[in-house]
Amino acid sequence: MTTPMGGRINAARKAKGFTLDQLAEKSGCSKSYIWELENKNPPRPSADKLASIAEALGTTVDVLIGTPINNVADLKPEDKVFFRKFSGLDPAKQDTIRKMIDLWDD
Structure with missing residues:
Protein backbone atom coordinates (compact mmCIF):
# COMPACT_ATOMS: atom_id res chain seq x y z
CA MET A 1 0.00 0.00 0.00
CA THR A 2 1.42 3.36 -1.05
CA THR A 3 1.89 6.02 1.62
CA PRO A 4 0.96 9.66 0.95
CA MET A 5 4.64 10.56 0.54
CA GLY A 6 5.25 7.56 -1.71
CA GLY A 7 2.28 8.54 -3.82
CA ARG A 8 3.60 12.11 -4.16
CA ILE A 9 7.04 10.86 -5.23
CA ASN A 10 5.47 8.43 -7.70
CA ALA A 11 3.13 11.08 -9.14
CA GLY A 17 8.09 11.18 -17.46
CA PHE A 18 10.89 9.50 -15.48
CA THR A 19 11.23 5.78 -15.00
CA LEU A 20 12.58 4.49 -11.70
CA ASP A 21 15.94 4.03 -13.41
CA GLN A 22 15.98 7.60 -14.72
CA LEU A 23 15.08 9.13 -11.36
CA ALA A 24 17.68 6.94 -9.68
CA GLU A 25 20.35 8.18 -12.07
CA LYS A 26 19.33 11.85 -11.77
CA SER A 27 19.12 11.74 -7.98
CA GLY A 28 22.11 9.55 -7.25
CA CYS A 29 19.93 7.04 -5.41
CA SER A 30 19.40 3.40 -6.23
CA LYS A 31 16.34 2.23 -8.12
CA SER A 32 15.41 -0.06 -5.22
CA TYR A 33 15.63 2.84 -2.73
CA ASN A 39 5.82 1.48 -2.07
CA LYS A 40 6.89 0.55 1.48
CA ASN A 41 4.81 1.50 4.45
CA PRO A 42 6.16 3.38 6.28
CA PRO A 43 8.91 4.80 4.10
CA ARG A 44 12.17 5.59 5.89
CA PRO A 45 13.82 8.30 3.82
CA SER A 46 17.24 9.76 4.44
CA ALA A 47 17.07 13.58 4.47
CA ASP A 48 19.98 13.86 2.02
CA LYS A 49 18.55 11.33 -0.41
CA LEU A 50 15.06 12.83 -0.21
CA ALA A 51 16.58 16.25 -0.98
CA SER A 52 18.37 14.85 -4.04
CA ILE A 53 15.15 13.19 -5.23
CA ALA A 54 13.21 16.45 -4.76
CA GLU A 55 15.87 18.34 -6.73
CA ALA A 56 15.79 15.79 -9.55
CA LEU A 57 12.00 16.14 -9.67
CA GLY A 58 12.15 19.94 -9.64
CA THR A 59 10.29 20.25 -6.36
CA THR A 60 11.02 20.56 -2.64
CA VAL A 61 11.22 18.09 0.22
CA ASP A 62 8.29 19.93 1.83
CA VAL A 63 6.10 19.12 -1.16
CA LEU A 64 7.16 15.46 -1.19
CA ILE A 65 6.52 14.92 2.51
CA GLY A 66 3.35 17.01 2.46
CA THR A 67 4.36 19.74 4.91
CA PRO A 68 1.51 22.25 5.14
CA ILE A 69 2.12 25.95 4.60
CA ASN A 70 2.96 27.45 8.00
CA ASN A 71 1.52 30.90 7.52
CA VAL A 72 -1.89 29.97 6.13
CA ALA A 73 -3.58 32.09 8.79
CA ASP A 74 -1.96 35.17 7.24
CA LEU A 75 -3.36 34.48 3.77
CA LYS A 76 -6.40 36.20 2.30
CA PRO A 77 -9.43 33.91 1.89
CA GLU A 78 -9.08 33.88 -1.91
CA ASP A 79 -5.42 32.82 -1.56
CA LYS A 80 -6.43 29.96 0.72
CA VAL A 81 -8.90 28.81 -1.94
CA PHE A 82 -6.17 29.06 -4.60
CA PHE A 83 -3.71 26.97 -2.57
CA ARG A 84 -6.37 24.39 -1.77
CA LYS A 85 -7.18 24.05 -5.49
CA PHE A 86 -3.48 24.06 -6.41
CA SER A 87 -2.75 21.30 -3.88
CA GLY A 88 -5.44 19.14 -5.47
CA LEU A 89 -3.96 19.37 -8.97
CA ASP A 90 -1.83 16.62 -10.42
CA PRO A 91 1.93 17.36 -10.25
CA ALA A 92 2.21 18.06 -13.98
CA LYS A 93 -0.36 20.86 -13.75
CA GLN A 94 1.29 22.21 -10.60
CA ASP A 95 4.60 22.29 -12.48
CA THR A 96 2.98 24.20 -15.37
CA ILE A 97 1.58 26.79 -12.97
CA ARG A 98 4.99 27.19 -11.27
CA LYS A 99 6.62 27.77 -14.66
CA MET A 100 3.99 30.38 -15.54
CA ILE A 101 4.62 32.21 -12.27
CA ASP A 102 8.38 32.08 -12.85
CA LEU A 103 7.86 33.73 -16.26
CA TRP A 104 5.85 36.56 -14.67
CA ASP A 105 8.47 37.03 -11.98
CA ASP A 106 11.31 37.81 -14.40
Missing part, protein backbone atom coordinates in the same frame (compact mmCIF):
# COMPACT_ATOMS: atom_id res chain seq x y z
CA ALA A 12 5.93 13.64 -9.48
CA ARG A 13 8.19 11.06 -11.13
CA LYS A 14 5.51 10.08 -13.63
CA ALA A 15 4.60 13.73 -14.30
CA LYS A 16 8.24 14.30 -15.29
CA ILE A 34 13.20 4.93 -4.76
CA TRP A 35 10.90 1.93 -5.22
CA GLU A 36 10.88 1.43 -1.45
CA LEU A 37 10.03 5.09 -0.83
CA GLU A 38 7.16 4.82 -3.29
Whole structure:
Protein backbone atom coordinates (compact mmCIF):
# COMPACT_ATOMS: atom_id res chain seq x y z
CA MET A 1 0.00 0.00 0.00
CA THR A 2 1.42 3.36 -1.05
CA THR A 3 1.89 6.02 1.62
CA PRO A 4 0.96 9.66 0.95
CA MET A 5 4.64 10.56 0.54
CA GLY A 6 5.25 7.56 -1.71
CA GLY A 7 2.28 8.54 -3.82
CA ARG A 8 3.60 12.11 -4.16
CA ILE A 9 7.04 10.86 -5.23
CA ASN A 10 5.47 8.43 -7.70
CA ALA A 11 3.13 11.08 -9.14
CA ALA A 12 5.93 13.64 -9.48
CA ARG A 13 8.19 11.06 -11.13
CA LYS A 14 5.51 10.08 -13.63
CA ALA A 15 4.60 13.73 -14.30
CA LYS A 16 8.24 14.30 -15.29
CA GLY A 17 8.09 11.18 -17.46
CA PHE A 18 10.89 9.50 -15.48
CA THR A 19 11.23 5.78 -15.00
CA LEU A 20 12.58 4.49 -11.70
CA ASP A 21 15.94 4.03 -13.41
CA GLN A 22 15.98 7.60 -14.72
CA LEU A 23 15.08 9.13 -11.36
CA ALA A 24 17.68 6.94 -9.68
CA GLU A 25 20.35 8.18 -12.07
CA LYS A 26 19.33 11.85 -11.77
CA SER A 27 19.12 11.74 -7.98
CA GLY A 28 22.11 9.55 -7.25
CA CYS A 29 19.93 7.04 -5.41
CA SER A 30 19.40 3.40 -6.23
CA LYS A 31 16.34 2.23 -8.12
CA SER A 32 15.41 -0.06 -5.22
CA TYR A 33 15.63 2.84 -2.73
CA ILE A 34 13.20 4.93 -4.76
CA TRP A 35 10.90 1.93 -5.22
CA GLU A 36 10.88 1.43 -1.45
CA LEU A 37 10.03 5.09 -0.83
CA GLU A 38 7.16 4.82 -3.29
CA ASN A 39 5.82 1.48 -2.07
CA LYS A 40 6.89 0.55 1.48
CA ASN A 41 4.81 1.50 4.45
CA PRO A 42 6.16 3.38 6.28
CA PRO A 43 8.91 4.80 4.10
CA ARG A 44 12.17 5.59 5.89
CA PRO A 45 13.82 8.30 3.82
CA SER A 46 17.24 9.76 4.44
CA ALA A 47 17.07 13.58 4.47
CA ASP A 48 19.98 13.86 2.02
CA LYS A 49 18.55 11.33 -0.41
CA LEU A 50 15.06 12.83 -0.21
CA ALA A 51 16.58 16.25 -0.98
CA SER A 52 18.37 14.85 -4.04
CA ILE A 53 15.15 13.19 -5.23
CA ALA A 54 13.21 16.45 -4.76
CA GLU A 55 15.87 18.34 -6.73
CA ALA A 56 15.79 15.79 -9.55
CA LEU A 57 12.00 16.14 -9.67
CA GLY A 58 12.15 19.94 -9.64
CA THR A 59 10.29 20.25 -6.36
CA THR A 60 11.02 20.56 -2.64
CA VAL A 61 11.22 18.09 0.22
CA ASP A 62 8.29 19.93 1.83
CA VAL A 63 6.10 19.12 -1.16
CA LEU A 64 7.16 15.46 -1.19
CA ILE A 65 6.52 14.92 2.51
CA GLY A 66 3.35 17.01 2.46
CA THR A 67 4.36 19.74 4.91
CA PRO A 68 1.51 22.25 5.14
CA ILE A 69 2.12 25.95 4.60
CA ASN A 70 2.96 27.45 8.00
CA ASN A 71 1.52 30.90 7.52
CA VAL A 72 -1.89 29.97 6.13
CA ALA A 73 -3.58 32.09 8.79
CA ASP A 74 -1.96 35.17 7.24
CA LEU A 75 -3.36 34.48 3.77
CA LYS A 76 -6.40 36.20 2.30
CA PRO A 77 -9.43 33.91 1.89
CA GLU A 78 -9.08 33.88 -1.91
CA ASP A 79 -5.42 32.82 -1.56
CA LYS A 80 -6.43 29.96 0.72
CA VAL A 81 -8.90 28.81 -1.94
CA PHE A 82 -6.17 29.06 -4.60
CA PHE A 83 -3.71 26.97 -2.57
CA ARG A 84 -6.37 24.39 -1.77
CA LYS A 85 -7.18 24.05 -5.49
CA PHE A 86 -3.48 24.06 -6.41
CA SER A 87 -2.75 21.30 -3.88
CA GLY A 88 -5.44 19.14 -5.47
CA LEU A 89 -3.96 19.37 -8.97
CA ASP A 90 -1.83 16.62 -10.42
CA PRO A 91 1.93 17.36 -10.25
CA ALA A 92 2.21 18.06 -13.98
CA LYS A 93 -0.36 20.86 -13.75
CA GLN A 94 1.29 22.21 -10.60
CA ASP A 95 4.60 22.29 -12.48
CA THR A 96 2.98 24.20 -15.37
CA ILE A 97 1.58 26.79 -12.97
CA ARG A 98 4.99 27.19 -11.27
CA LYS A 99 6.62 27.77 -14.66
CA MET A 100 3.99 30.38 -15.54
CA ILE A 101 4.62 32.21 -12.27
CA ASP A 102 8.38 32.08 -12.85
CA LEU A 103 7.86 33.73 -16.26
CA TRP A 104 5.85 36.56 -14.67
CA ASP A 105 8.47 37.03 -11.98
CA ASP A 106 11.31 37.81 -14.40
